[in-house]
Amino acid sequence: MILDASMTTLVEQMLAGQQRPLARLISMVEREESSIPALMQYLSPHLGKAYSIGVTGPPGGGKSTLVDKLTVLLRQRGLSVGIIAADPSSPFSGGALLGDRIRMQQHYLDAGVFIRSMATQGSHGGLARSVKDVMRVMDAAGKDVILVETVGVGQTELDIVQTTDTTLVLLVPEGGDAIQTLKAGLMEIADIFVVNKADREGADRLMQELRMMLELTHAENGWEVPVVATQAHQGTGIEELYRTIEAHRRFLEASGQLQQRRALHRRNELWELVERRVRQRLSAQAQKNETLAALVEQVMQGTVDPHSAASRMLDDAESLCRWLRAERSS
Amino acid sequence: MILDASMTTLVEQMLAGQQRPLARLISMVEREESSIPALMQYLSPHLGKAYSIGVTGPPGGGKSTLVDKLTVLLRQRGLSVGIIAADPSSPFSGGALLGDRIRMQQHYLDAGVFIRSMATQGSHGGLARSVKDVMRVMDAAGKDVILVETVGVGQTELDIVQTTDTTLVLLVPEGGDAIQTLKAGLMEIADIFVVNKADREGADRLMQELRMMLELTHAENGWEVPVVATQAHQGTGIEELYRTIEAHRRFLEASGQLQQRRALHRRNELWELVERRVRQRLSAQAQKNETLAALVEQVMQGTVDPHSAASRMLDDAESLCRWLRAERSS
Numbered sequence: 001m002i003l004d005a006s007m008t009t010l011v012e013q014m015l016a017g018q019q020r021p022l023a024r025l026i027s028m029v030e031r032e033e034s035s036i037p038a039l040m041q042y043l044s045p046h047l048g049k050a051y052s053i054g055v056t057g058p059p060g061g062g063k064s065t066l067v068d069k070l071t072v073l074l075r076q077r078g079l080s081v082g083i084i085a086a087d088p089s090s091p092f093s094g095g096a097l098l099g100d101r102i103r104m105q106q107h108y109l110d111a112g113v114f115i116r117s118m119a120t121q122g123s124h125g126g127l128a129r130s131v132k133d134v135m136r137v138m139d140a141a142g143k144d145v146i147l148v149e150t151v152g153v154g155q156t157e158l159d160i161v162q163t164t165d166t167t168l169v170l171l172v173p174e175g176g177d178a179i180q181t182l183k184a185g186l187m188e189i190a191d192i193f194v195v196n197k198a199d200r201e202g203a204d205r206l207m208q209e210l211r212m213m214l215e216l217t218h219a220e221n222g223w224e225v226p227v228v229a230t231q232a233h234q235g236t237g238i239e240e241l242y243r244t245i246e247a248h249r250r251f252l253e254a255s256g257q258l259q260q261r262r263a264l265h266r267r268n269e270l271w272e273l274v275e276r277r278v279r280q281r282l283s284a285q286a287q288k289n290e291t292l293a294a295l296v297e298q299v300m301q302g303t304v305d306p307h308s309a310a311s312r313m314l315d316d317a318e319s320l321c322r323w324l325r326a327e328r329s330s
Numbered sequence: 331m332i333l334d335a336s337m338t339t340l341v342e343q344m345l346a347g348q349q350r351p352l353a354r355l356i357s358m359v360e361r362e363e364s365s366i367p368a369l370m371q372y373l374s375p376h377l378g379k380a381y382s383i384g385v386t387g388p389p390g391g392g393k394s395t396l397v398d399k400l401t402v403l404l405r406q407r408g409l410s411v412g413i414i415a416a417d418p419s420s421p422f423s424g425g426a427l428l429g430d431r432i433r434m435q436q437h438y439l440d441a442g443v444f445i446r447s448m449a450t451q452g453s454h455g456g457l458a459r460s461v462k463d464v465m466r467v468m469d470a471a472g473k474d475v476i477l478v479e480t481v482g483v484g485q486t487e488l489d490i491v492q493t494t495d496t497t498l499v500l501l502v503p504e505g506g507d508a509i510q511t512l513k514a515g516l517m518e519i520a521d522i523f524v525v526n527k528a529d530r531e532g533a534d535r536l537m538q539e540l541r542m543m544l545e546l547t548h549a550e551n552g553w554e555v556p557v558v559a560t561q562a563h564q565g566t567g568i569e570e571l572y573r574t575i576e577a578h579r580r581f582l583e584a585s586g587q588l589q590q591r592r593a594l595h596r597r598n599e600l601w602e603l604v605e606r607r608v609r610q611r612l613s614a615q616a617q618k619n620e621t622l623a624a625l626v627e628q629v630m631q632g633t634v635d636p637h638s639a640a641s642r643m644l645d646d647a648e649s650l651c652r653w654l655r656a657e658r659s660s
Binding site: 266282302304 | 366466594596597600601603605606608611613633637640644650
């Protein structure tokens with residue numbers, strides 16, 4: 001796995017801080033080009049410096065505004081910022097629908113901010129995987145902080161923000177009671193709760209409910225999840241939020257949990273990549289190999305159930321190896 | 331793959347219409363017991379009769395109520411009903427939190443209704459896969475209609491309802507504008523839109539917006555997605571909704587698309603099972619095999635990136651075959 005000359009040039013330009021090569025490399029990662037493993041290997045020595053922050057919560061709560069205000073604050077402190085807006089469900093590329101063009105303009109002349117919108121890529125965690133690789137590229141490009149923002153709060157979004165170092169869950173008073181939050185699986189992934197639009201009616205109740213529920217669900221890792229009130233539009237509470245993020249970072253570093261988290265994420269990613277490639281190889285092989293094609297056809301007809309077919313495919317180790325190998329050499 | 335005697339007895343009791351064996355078999359499917367492939371093979375000849383209806387949409391829109399009212403209507407028509415309430419995010423088993431106990435009571439004495447709540451099982455589409463198998467078991471048990479209800483609207487929920495024959499997307503006026511719906515990926519999967527709480531302010535506007543957007547996104551398959559107004563609590567609109575579902579069913583059957591849909595779902599399921607099992611085998615192997623363990627450790631340390639490690643694992647076909655084979659024989 002060696003990068004070709006033109007890719008090497010591109011990567012070196014990116015490592016030197018150029019924006020356009022960064023954008024081009026991210027596009028390659030999104031398209032899952034075959035050079036990605038070589039690229040990632042090349043980037044390896046340049047990884048691990050960026051600190052990543054995930055922002056999730058129901059749509060319409062003000063996540064984009066919060067990310068923008070955090071970005072302004074980070075820039076004031078001289079830190080460079082990468083922003084990934086991940087939208088698992090948008091049929092439109094680039095998520096331009098949600099006003100990203102406006103956001104782009106705001107930071108357009110600031111080379112210290114790089115914004116990327118990413119939309120759905122098929123099913124099966126394609127987006128979640130790509131986001132991880134794009135985070136890696138931004139890390140190598142020298143961004144100090146990477147902000148990852150999701151549009152909704154489904155499983156893909158949880159998968160995405162769970163791979164960040166600190167996860168913010170943003171709620172708003174009118175978003176309903178805390179029980180809904182719990183049902184949406186947000187309780188488990190939050191490192192910090194943000195109650196935005198904190199001037200609205202019901203904000204105090206929501207904060208109280210969250211704190212009560214947090215008391216009930218003891219922190220296993222020693223971190224007491226704080227609840228921070230913000231009014232992102234006015235910039236209120238952003239300073240306190242940032243201090244809280246920094247406190248969480250120091251906690252993770254001091255306890256060794258930052259290393260642990262990242263190690264587990266990488267291992268998980270490895271298995272995801274392996275299963276994905278096996279699937280690609282075997283389904284490509286099913287286009288050519290008669291035995292395999294016949295089995296797939298029987299599954300489609302309903303004469304063989306998927307479980308039995310999977311067993312047949314995997315329990316005949318001889319054939320399986322031949323299929324995986326044949327695909328490789330083709 | 332042969333079912334043992336006790337399992338065979340259990341399955342025969344289920345096929346004869348007994349509820350408790352049905353519940354026990356569903357629990358086995360949820361636990362992903364090793365006998366599942368044999369079970370599914372045994373059930374094969376009994377599948378394909380049930381018609382499945384998925385119900386999704388943002389939390390708090392009245393999905394459970396709608397499912398209950400549909401159930402009452404289906405029972406009046408003499409049809410037996412299986413209900414699956416799928417919650418990809420709940421840390422609580424059985425989703426009892428959301429009033430399922432109350433629902434259970436309502437239908438408790440009715441042997442024609444079988445309700446099952448299913449909660450998260452790890453990540454990686456575990457729930458979506460289990461739901462498919464549970465649908466299969468309910469189908470074999472002779473349920474005429476299977477209603478699958480999701481709690482939220484994330485990717486897992488989309489994966490779940492997409493495998494049903496007819497997908498209802500339920501919205502409410504205060505749930506915000508139609509653009510949000512589009513952003514949540516619901517536009518693509520809806521066979522029928524349901525605007526619930528249709529007496530509330532904004533319902534007409536929401537229905538108009540939906541119809542406008544549906545006109546813009548031409549139906550590729552020849553089905554014009556209808557928008558039906560309901561007030562589930564009062565039972566208003568449920569009859570019309572059911573007629574619309576029946577119309578969709580006739581459309582799918584007449585156009586041959588029902589067969590096609592189901593065939594594609596089965597093929598997809600096959601590849602999901604294959605990739606999952608390969609992952610299980612290799613990660614089990616990584617506990618024992620030194621070479622593999624060392625590679626995984628390097629990934630965790632960050633000295634080898636996940637992409638390169640996946641390539642090493644898969645491109646050395648000799649080792650891969652040995653690992654897959656070794657795991658099988660253990």
